[in-house]
Amino acid sequence: MTSSELKTQTTENFETALTNTLNNEYTVEDLMRLLKPQDKKEEKKLYREARKLRQKNFPNGIYLYGFVYFSTNCRNNCRFCYYRKNNKHSERYRKTKKEITKISKKFIEEGVHLLDLTSGEDPYYHNEFNRFTDIINEIKKLNTPTMISPGVLTPKQIKKAREAGADWYALYQETHSKELYQKLRPNQPYKQRYNARKNAQKHGLLTEDGMLLGIGENLKNIAKTIKEMSKQQTSQVRCMKYVKQKGIPIPPQKPPTKYSTVTAVLRLTNPNKLIPASLDINGLKGIQKPLKAGANVVTSLVISDSGLKGVAQHEYGINTGERSPKNVIKYLKQNNYKINTKNNLKKYIKQNKNRNRNKER
Numbered sequence: 054m055t056s057s058e059l060k061t062q063t064t065e066n067f068e069t070a071l072t073n074t075l076n077n078e079y080t081v082e083d084l085m086r087l088l089k090p091q092d093k094k095e096e097k098k099l100y101r102e103a104r105k106l107r108q109k110n111f112p113n114g115i116y117l118y119g120f121v122y123f124s125t126n127c128r129n130n131c132r133f134c135y136y137r138k139n140n141k142h143s144e145r146y147r148k149t150k151k152e153i154t155k156i157s158k159k160f161i162e163e164g165v166h167l168l169d170l171t172s173g174e175d176p177y178y179h180n181e182f183n184r185f186t187d188i189i190n191e192i193k194k195l196n197t198p199t200m201i202s203p204g205v206l207t208p209k210q211i212k213k214a215r216e217a218g219a220d221w222y223a224l225y226q227e228t229h230s231k232e233l234y235q236k237l238r239p240n241q242p243y244k245q246r247y248n249a250r251k252n253a254q255k256h257g258l259l260t261e262d263g264m265l266l267g268i269g270e271n272l273k274n275i276a277k278t279i280k281e282m283s284k285q286q287t288s289q290v291r292c293m294k295y296v297k298q299k300g301i302p303i304p305p306q307k308p309p310t311k312y313s314t315v316t317a318v319l320r321l322t323n324p325n326k327l328i329p330a331s332l333d334i335n336g337l338k339g340i341q342k343p344l345k346a347g348a349n350v351v352t353s354l355v356i357s358d359s360g361l362k363g364v365a366q367h368e369y370g371i372n373t374g375e376r377s378p379k380n381v382i383k384y385l386k387q388n389n390y391k392i393n394t395k396n397n398l399k400k401y402i403k404q405n406k407n408r409n410r411n412k413e414r
């Protein structure tokens with residue numbers, strides 16, 4: 054076979070995989086093909102198709118999420134996480150309700166559309182869940198969509214969180230390869246985590262699942278994970294990239310595909326869901342390509358003097374103000390992105406809650 058014949062065959066395969074995916078008739082092999090563009094031309098086409106779907110489904114621009122990492126204490130030992138229980142290097146803090154409210158108000162003043170209340174699996178809250186629902190109740194008064202990410206909750210806790218006013222429950226599986234999952238999250242059953250998201254949907258919360266790139270996975274793991282994430286009744290899906298920090302056991306390793314390419318394939322397979330680009334990985338530089346690949350949310354905004362940390366890169370871009378709402382809005386406008394509105398996000402939440410309710414009936 055000549056090189057030009059090979060080229061033609063490769064291009065055909067890509068086109069078939071793309072068509073199948075756009076028609077929602079794709080296989081794991083189709084996704085694997087899309088995850089490995091053979092040249093710039095294929096990559097550009099993949100990202101262009103992803104942007105077209107974003108424009109069709111979310112024509113009003115980019116949403117902004119304020120990251121309120123209110124407790125860095127955790128009972129678990131995830132092998133990729135800076136805040137794992139055994140890491141002596143990570144700074145531990147627990148913000149008071151007053152501090153959390155003050156930071157949240159500042160976020161709203163500066164234009165974020167959603168508050169993401171995140172913590173490790175902190176026994177202080179998990180053992181006395183009312184301490185957490187008190188915070189949700191207080192934040193709910195600020196009339197802004199609220200996401201909670203406190204780790205695995207029991208069905209009872211999920212119900213209480215929803216009654217207190219949470220709209221979203223974010224809980225990342227990291228991978229849907231069960232074997233790899235066990236290596237990443239020791240002593241945390243795969244099914245328990247999976248079911249926690251399902252319970253949350255049943256109790257009227259919108260949910261998010263996320264995958265992690267660069268933790269020893271192969272292309273097939275990624276494709277299968279995307280397929281599984283696309284099947285679930287979540288309203289937001291994301292890809293995060295592993296960054297080695299002090300005290301984390303997993304060594305740095307090159308993933309088999311790019312973070313932005315995974316984002317594009319997520320958009321193709323989840324056209325109606327919100328897909329974030331996170332400032333946590335590499336600040337503004339890190340959101341550039343995922344936005345070109347169809348992401349429609351920027352997450353992990355942090356107010357510089359809030360005393361809060363990030364996760365994937367726990368300090369990057371916080372003290373310098375790079376991740377502050379004002380700076381991110383300026384960046385997005387300079388790059389010709391429209392900023393969406395809180396009202397549009399509220400409408401999206403309402404529609405998705407109604408859809409989930411109808412499916413549960």
Ligand code: SF4
Pocket residue numbers: 127128129130131134135136137138172173174204
């Ligand atoms: S990923 Fe979450 S549950 Fe795991 S160690 Fe980190 S904070 Fe704890």
